[in-house]
Amino acid sequence: xxxxxxxxxxxxxxxxxxxxxxxxxxxxxxxxxxxxxxxxxxxxxxxxxxxxxxxxxxxxxxxxxxxxxxxxxxxxxxxxxxxxxxxxxxxxxxxxxxxxxxxxxxxxxxxxxxxxxxxxxxxxxxxxxxxxxxxxxxxxxxxxxxxxxxxxxxxxxxxxxxxxxxxxxxxxxxxxxxxxxxxxxxxxxxxxxxxx
Amino acid sequence: xxxxxxxxxxxxxxxxxxxxxxxxxxxxxxxxxxxxxxxxxxxxxxxxxxxxxxxxxxxxxxxxxxxxxxxxxxxxxxxxxxxxxxxxxxxxxxxxxxxxxxxxxxxxxxxxxxxxxxxxxxxxxxxxxxxxxxxxxxxxxxxxxxxxxxxxxxxxxxxxxxxxxxxxxxxxxxxxxxxxx
Numbered sequence: 205x206x207x208x209x210x211x212x213x214x215x216x217x218x219x220x221x222x223x224x225x226x227x228x229x230x231x232x233x234x235x236x237x238x239x240x241x242x243x244x245x246x247x248x249x250x251x252x253x254x255x256x257x258x259x260x261x262x263x264x265x266x267x268x269x270x271x272x273x274x275x276x277x278x279x280x281x282x283x284x285x286x287x288x289x290x291x292x293x294x295x296x297x298x299x300x301x302x303x304x305x306x307x308x309x310x311x312x313x314x315x316x317x318x319x320x321x322x323x324x325x326x327x328x329x330x331x332x333x334x335x336x337x338x339x340x341x342x343x344x345x346x347x348x349x350x351x352x353x354x355x356x357x358x359x360x361x362x363x364x365x366x367x368x369x370x371x372x373x374x375x376x377x378x379x380x381x382x383x384x385x386x387x388x389x390x391x392x393x394x395x396x397x398x399x400x
Numbered sequence: 401x402x403x404x405x406x407x408x409x410x411x412x413x414x415x416x417x418x419x420x421x422x423x424x425x426x427x428x429x430x431x432x433x434x435x436x437x438x439x440x441x442x443x444x445x446x447x448x449x450x451x452x453x454x455x456x457x458x459x460x461x462x463x464x465x466x467x468x469x470x471x472x473x474x475x476x477x478x479x480x481x482x483x484x485x486x487x488x489x490x491x492x493x494x495x496x497x498x499x500x501x502x503x504x505x506x507x508x509x510x511x512x513x514x515x516x517x518x519x520x521x522x523x524x525x526x527x528x529x530x531x532x533x534x535x536x537x538x539x540x541x542x543x544x545x546x547x548x549x550x551x552x553x554x555x556x557x558x559x560x561x562x563x564x565x566x567x568x569x570x571x572x573x574x575x576x577x578x579x580x581x
Contacts, residue, residue, distance in 0.1 A: 233468070253471065257494020261464035264456070268468020268476075271429065271452065292457025296465075300454060385498035389471060398473040 210371045211348040215310050216242045216378050218352050218370055219281070222308065223247055225356050228277065231269050231396060235262035235282040237317040239310055241377030243281055250395025254381045254388050260289030263307055267297055270305040273396060277304050277360055284311040284323045287331065291338070294367075298339025303363040307335075308356075312372045320374070335367040343367035414573050415441035417547050418506070422477060423450055425555040427504065429469050429476030431455075431462040433484050437508040437574045442479065459484040460491045467501050475559075477504045482511050485566075486523045489530050492564065497534055502558035505566040509540070513571040514578050527568070537565045542572035 215238060223246045226232070233253045234240035239262070240254050253269075255262060266280035287309050297305060313326040325331065335343035342364060346352035352370055359366035382388065393399045418441055422430075430445045430453040432438065445453040456462035459480050466476040485507050496503040510517075511524025531538040537557065539550050551567060558565040571577075 231472075255495070256498070258460075258464065258491045261460065261467075261491060261495060264461045264464025265468035265471075268429075268465040268470070268474075269472040270468075271465070272469040272472025272474035290458070290461055290464075293461050293464075296454070296456050296461065386500050389499040389501070393471050396472055398471065 210345045212371050212373050213346065213349060213352065214375055215239070215312070215372045216245060216375070218310075218346070218349065218372070219243055219246045221349065221353055222279070222281075222356050223249070225353070225360060226251075226279075228360075229395070230277040230279060230360065231266070231273070231392075232279045232281060233262045233266040233269065235259075235280070235286045237283060237286070238377040239281050239283045239286070241380050244381040245377065245379035250391055252395070253392040256381070256383060256385055256388075260286045262286065263290060263293045263297070266307070267293070267300070267302060267305060269396070270302040271300075274302070274304055276396070277306060279306045279308060281308050281310065283316075284309060284313060284325050284331065285315040288324060288329075291334065294335055294338035294340060297365050302365055305365040306356075306359040307365065307367045309367070309369045310372045311369055312374055314374065316374060316376075331369045332367065335369075340365055340367045344369070346370040412544075413440070414544055414547055414569070415444055417544070418551060419444050419448065421548050421551045421555075423448070425475070425552065427475045427477050427555065428452060429466065429474050430479060431465050431476060432479035433457075433459050433462065433481075435479070435481040435484075435508045436577050437481070437510075437569070438479050438506075459487050463488060463491050463496060463503065466503055467495055467499070470501055470503070475504075477506055479506050479508075481508045482524045482527055483520060485527050485530075489534070492530075492534055492536065496564045497536070500562035501564060502562055503564040504555060504558055505564065507566060507568045508574060509568050509570050510577060513576060516578070531566055537563065538568065539566075540568040540570050542570040544573060547573065
């Protein structure tokens with residue numbers, strides 16, 4: 205457990221708070237499921253990428269964008285169950301140390317979309333401790349809404365890589381994404397200036 | 401009697417030809433899960449400042465990284481062995497293929513022509529059926545004089561058609577890995 209037990213936040217609320225801070229066409233990669241759905245609901249941006257499968261790959265995809273476009277800040281939004289599928293990715297990021305990568309993990313301690321089975325964090329796994337252990341010293345729990353906003357503001361203005369974890373409630377997502385992979389990819393590439 | 405051109409080709413190693421062909425096609429990112437047979441290629445890419453080369457913890461992770469890099473405007477290649485490919489079908493089917501990513505995969509083929517590990521031999525038999533059923537363009541390269549043509553044309557086709565491609569490097573090309581090694 206983190207030393208100061210973080211407040212339980214709401215995913216849609218803090219996703220909106222994150223998106224409100226994006227002023228420089230930062231890229232955002234949304235992980236599969238509710239993380240993605242609330243990102244979609246928080247407002248369409250051409251620099252958002254929405255996964256429709258490939259559970260666990262939001263952070264690696266964001267790393268790839270960050271390597272290709274080192275001047276753009278890139279945010280990975282991922283759930284606790286998804287992160288557990290690719291914990292090794294944290295060690296890859298710690299090895300490469302991309303300055304422009306921000307990781308935000310929404311931890312509701314359940315595989316919410318598949319029937320709310322508990323994840324390892326329900327039994328004590330601490331994602332910030334895991335991230336620090338992987339070699340990412342700039343890793344913090346968001347203690348409340350204001351703390352989340354401060355951590356995001358710092359991550360967007362200072363050199364990373366940065367890891368932010370937020371405890372969230374069990375509210376379902378407020379919308380769902382479109383399900384047209386080619387369209388989602390094409391919009392994202394145009395949003396990043398790769399296609400005209 | 402070899403022509404001078406044929407002699408020049410045979411004097412270059414498979415990994416040097418691969419490195420040069422990747423470079424000529426602006427492939428700049430090499431993400432790999434280590435493999436003994438691929439070691440000279442991996443070493444050469446690390447030593448070449450035109451490439452960013454690093455190991456990922458898993459092949460799925462590497463596929464995600466290369467997908468993000470492509471969408472951000474950077475071409476890359478995934479280097480792995482046969483058993484690594486076998487971890488990929490879900491992310492090929494849910495990310496690379498439907499999102500139309502020209503993911504370039506180079507697989508060092510184990511499991512055949514002198515394999516000593518039964519598990520490698522079995523998993524090797526799943527590779528081509530998986531590629532076939534996902535509709536992924538793939539070629540097995542056995543001859544060094546065909547390597548450059550197949551690799552160069554496969555990269556160009558992948559990008560032009562926005563589709564993954566997989567090149568399988570046969571032990572006939574690389575020498576493979578034998579029990580004595």
